[in-house]
Amino acid sequence: MENIIQSLLETDLYKFSMGQAIYHNFPDYTTTWTFKCRNKDVKFTKEMVDEIKNQILAYCNLTFKEDELTYLSKVTWIKKSYVDFLRLWHPRYEDFTIGTDADCGLTIETNGTWLNTSLYEIPTLAIVNEVYFRMAYDYKELIASFEEKLDEKIKLLSDKTYNIGAFSEFGLRRRLSAEAQELAVKKLKEANLGDSIFVGTSNVLLAKKLGVNPVGTMAHEWIMCVGQGNHKHNPAYSNWYALDYWVKEYGILNGTALTDAITTDCFLRDFQLTYSTLFSGVRHDSGDPIEWGEKMINHYKSLGIDPATKTLLFSDSLDFKRANDINAHFKGRAKVAFGIGTYIANDTKVPALNIVMKTTACNGQDVAKISDVAGKGMCKNPDYVDYLQRCIDWRMTHEKV
Structure with missing residues (x-):
């Protein structure tokens, strides 16, 4: 299979917007990201997992080209200092842990600086998607x-x-x-x-x-x-x-x-x-x-x-x-x-995957999202979710508006 991610520009723009703010304000923060497949009937085979590993390794060998950085620098709010950082940056395969110990047959976790791990999310999900659909179907x-x-x-x-x-x-x-x-x-x-x-x-x-x-x-x-x-x-x-x-x-x-x-x-x-x-x-x-x-x-x-x-x-x-x-x-x-x-x-004759990769820890501490509907959050520690909910409830109940 050809390399799925062919450029480090192949990610969502907000990753660079957040990346610049991380670089200038939180360069020493560390994060853990965890992959989850929400489809109950999806199974990744060993061959799929091996291909995903190969694709992520190929992604980690990429560096930015000068014409890509020139293009990025034309975005109104992107600053030269961050572009200079990206000139030296590349993904680290060592930050990835990829295995098979999950109901869906695929586990992925990334650990490292927020500067690095934030940029891994979108390419990783794109790789998982394309490998799955190319290998599971015609x-x-x-x-x-x-x-x-x-x-x-x-x-x-x-x-x-x-x-x-x-x-x-x-x-x-x-x-x-x-x-x-x-x-x-x-x-x-x-x-x-x-x-x-x-x-x-x-x-x-x-x-x-x-x-x-x-x-x-x-x-x-x-x-x-x-x-x-x-x-x-x-x-x-x-x-x-x-x-x-x-x-x-x-x-x-x-x-x-x-x-x-x-x-x-x-x-x-x-x-x-x-x-x-x-x-x-x-x-x-x-x-x-x-x-x-x-x-x-x-x-x-x-x-x-x-x-x-x-x-x-x-x-x-x-x-x-x-x-x-x-x-x-x-x-x-x-x-x-x-x-x-x-x-x-991804609208085809077969159902799309419902996969996510979420931040589950920052600086060694659990983090969580409590959105406006149940089921969209993801946290490894239910005690932390309970703590966060109680903090929100206390503020909403006791804080004078």
Whole structure:
């Protein structure tokens, strides 16, 4: 099998945004990341695991090329000091532990500096996905069904069956293959999409190759590690620490805040006038999107901020039908945008994998996400999840607003 990851640019843009903030503020933080396959009926064979090891080893032999760093440096908020760091950086295979002791037949864990391990997540998941689908199925049949479905869904935008406004492709971590993702982005770029607007892709390499915008926001790891990795912090204030460091790093640039790392209600306690003004918008990633959007609009109004000046970015398990309904509901009341992943990058005649790789420890301490719905979190220590929930509950109950 050819090398799946062919460039260190082949990751989501937010990995570089967070990476720069990590480099400047938390260069000595360490993290543990743990892989999990949520599909109950998926089994990775020994041959698949061996191929995954080979692919990750090949990825670890990559270094940045100068034209890639030149491209990255053109992103408005990327600084020369971080680009210079990347010039020397490459992945370390020694940071990976890969085995078979799991129900699905595959275990992956990475340990090392946050600077390193953060950048491993997306390429690792892309490798696991592509190895699985190429070895478990007839890949030619899958890519044919992928292209057929892609053409059908593009037609739904072209003939204005659906109007989803501004949207981006976010599917790198769960794509069928590099070939499939490139095909999707290329066709979306070239198609007449009616009233819908294709903004770009989270895949930086693909954005460079196809001349579209690289797009991305912060991820849960930022809030979890900044807020919970320092043992002196009360984790119920994770969002305050995370937002504060983000503004110190970027000012008013790159400002889309993720709301659900420790529930949106707790997030809103910290997302007061200064941050609500500085950040250009917020991202939804769990819970009912309509309820969440209404909550955000009411929050902005309560602060005297016109919600129509802010972006509501939706990115949770979307397809064009859901995006169309959300867009219609909020049209004219706020700027609405969508990040759509698996539905664009891995929609075939067989079910997509539901795989994740999450931060499970920072600086030797457990970290956890408690999102707006059960089941999206991942932590090795239930006692820590209980502690975090009690901290949140105490703050929400006792803190004067």
